[in-house]
Amino acid sequence: MSDSTNQSHAKGDSVVPQAAQRKLPQGVEESVPDSVHDTSNSGASKSHATGESIVPDAIQRAAPEGLEKILPESVHPTKGSNIDP
Structure with missing residues (x-):
């Protein structure tokens, strides 16, 4: 994935x-606070990890909750999060 873009990644308001x-x-764009340039996706762009994960942070934020849930705890711990089975 290229880091340059020809489109905005804002999902909400932006100044x-x-x-x-x-x-x-x-x-x-993603490093700017959401209060200035909202790139959140209704809570979907956050990690649900409850411990040290080997999954890169950007992927954790972009991955659907279902993917985080099926990863082994040793790779991406989610025990105790709101997606805990």
């Missing part, structure tokens, strides 16, 4: 001008 949103790399 960042549209032209800048289209030129910013996705990583920069």
Whole structure:
């Protein structure tokens, strides 16, 4: 996946001008607080890990809860989270 973009990754409100949103790399957009440039996805863009995970943080935030739930605890611990079986 390329880090440059021709589109905004905002999922909500943003005070960042549209032209800048289209030129910013996705990583920069995601590092800006959601109160300034909302890239959240109704709670879906967060990790449910309850411990040290070997899954990269960006993937944890992008992965659906179901994927996090089926990963072994030794790889991506979720015991005690709201997706705990």
